Amino acid sequence: MSTLNHRALAMLRAVDEGRAELTCSREPDLFIDGVACCDQFTAHLLAHDGLIEPAQAGQYGQRVPATLTAAGLAALAVTPAAA
Structure with missing residues (x-):
């Protein structure tokens, strides 16, 4: 993703x-608060662009906690909180 939108x-x-x-x-x-995210296309982009990743290994199809990568943390750091 070249730029990150509000979602x-x-x-x-x-x-x-x-x-x-x-x-x-x-x-x-991606699931947020136990509910499937409404924009899985963006979720896939965030994962493929290396901004989010599973926090631990799991079996295929298993849900595991998500975590930000260093790139994901950097993306949040340069973005105003109100964005």
């Missing part, structure tokens, strides 16, 4: 707050 930033903040899970798969689905 992508909100998704990163949810991951940073410990409210998100990813499925262990090639196209990881």
